[in-house]
Amino acid sequence: MRGFRSLCRLLGCVAIIAIAASPGDARPRRDGRVATPASAGLRLLQDIQAEYRQMKASGAFTGDTVGSDISSVVQGDLKAGIEFGRAEEILRQAGFTVGKRPGLSAEGGDDRYDVYAISGTVIPNEPRVQVRIGLRPDSPADYQQVGSVRAWIMVLSPQPG
16 A cells, blocks of 8 residues: 555656646756756756857868757757747846847748847857857747747857868
């Protein structure tokens, strides 16, 4: 009977964690709780920096390469479906400047409702490197949820030899 009660408590905790962490939220922490925007921002920053180091070591920024897509890395921390305001706060906590939300009358192409976050300080000691992240709302000018996330590492000038 004692083992059965322990199992029920464990399953109850797992169910509570599953309910608390909706699919669009930032990744749960290792202890199962949903990360705060500050800790999610720090994790995003670390993930981007690690990807940059790996790309630089592999020679990804030589020649005419100006920008490299890192959307899959960023989407690990900012998933489609996350609350838009939470995504913006995570980006701010990671050191990004988050642009304004375009209104319903915004002009342009498919990306006219995207909110962009840019940082030139995310990669330490690399003043020519910028990281740009675009948050697309789930539907035009409806900033309740993020519909998709795109991200790039941009080298603003050629790397010295």
